Amino acid sequence: MRDVAVVGIGIMKWGELWRKSFRDIFTEAALNALDDAGLDKIDSLIVGCMSGGLFVGQEHVGAILADYIGQKNIPAARVESACASGGLAFRQAYIEVASGMSDIVMAGGVEKMTDVSGDGATYALATAADQDYEVFHGVTFPGLYAMMARAYMKKYKTTRKQLSAVPVKAHKNGSMNPFAQYPFPIKLEDVANGVKVADPLHILDCSPITDGAAAAILTTVDIAKKMKKPYVRITGTGMATDTIALPQRESLTWLKSTELAGKRALKMAGRKITDMDMVEVHDCFSIAEIIVTESLGIFKKGEGAKAAARGVTALDGKIPVNPSGGLKSKGHPVGATGIGQVVEIVKQLRGDAENGRQIKGNPKVGMTQNMGGSGASAVVHILEVA
Secondary structure (H helix, E strand, O other): OOOEEEEEEEEOOOEOOOOOOHHHHHHHHHHHHHHHHOOOOOOEEEEEOOOHHHHHOOOOHHHHHHHHOOOOOOOEEEEOEOEOHHHHHHHHHHHHHHHOOOOEEEEEEEEEOOOOOHHHHHHHHHOOOOOOOOHHHOOOHHHHHHHHHHHHHHHHOOOHHHHHHHHHHHHHHHOOOOOOOOOOOOOHHHHHHOOEEEOOEEHHHEOOOOEEEEEEEEEEHHHHHHHOOOOEEEEEEEEEEOOOOHHHOOOOOOOHHHHHHHHHHHHHHOOOHHHOOEEEOOOOEHHHHHHHHHHOOOOOOOOHHHHHHHOOOOOOOOOOEOOOOHHHHHOOOOOOHHHHHHHHHHHHHHOOOOOOOOOOOOOOEEEEEEEEOOOOEEEEEEEEEO
16 A cells, blocks of 8 residues: 555635536636646546535536546546545545555545525435435434434533534634635524524534535655645545444444544554544534544543533644534535545645634644534544645
């Protein structure tokens, strides 16, 4: 296996992009990544996209996007793992470079979610849940995560204030991110007083519907050195799955797929979770970030919410979580989210995060955790300075 590096990253402003098409937003992010790497040619393209067919009526995604970024005739394919599709695309691109199949690969992610009605988006997202045992009975993702939140809050006596600390921190970070969908701060009372979506989750506990894309260029470390540009090494990757249906799991307050994916990535990198200088995790709902940080081993069981309330996960805290603003503030274009996480970690490791969002102390190691649905799949990556 060859050592692999990220030599270019690209993203564009996420949000409700009424005047841009599915192919437009991906092309913008992809060309930004090529420009960042100083390249005009890639060997192959792997794109994470959860449900182009349901959101915009477009399948056969790999071919059309390769064409529109000026790379017609290369191998190009779309991969899917629900909301972890971007993370999976990055993993597959890593494998392709590490194996020697290709020298330069673009890992991209894209989703155009606002071209359908709210009901249409809910239907598309629900395809990541268990159709027979959850969706058929009317359960949506806010409902599933509300059950997880209710179980967690009862088990660990978590308060509304502790839960609210997660989106407040996310929006503070996102307010400094020029690519975020909702770049503004919020207060604890804003979360607590917001419209209730599914008890105990309020509207500001929930990530938004988003249009967006992101891309990363991967190559070997040897080639990266010859390019004489800043690069970041990929030292670990891990993936795991669990049951899709919540009632079939061992616990509603633990994410086994995240635990296993994290352990596999750490083992591959020869690292411990305490080595991480920052992490980007899948905070699709406030409770998700809390359970993820515990499942990764950052905090002990029942301590994640308390740590967030104490500022441990803040930008200047002991272990910054989601310096980008996370899914909550930056946005959640499901197929692009995992690549967006990589973009943020690379920026932090290169020392060029915008608008005062740069973590102090020259961070050296970072982690991304991207998961599908209510955690039935999870992909974890570890990136380090060269």
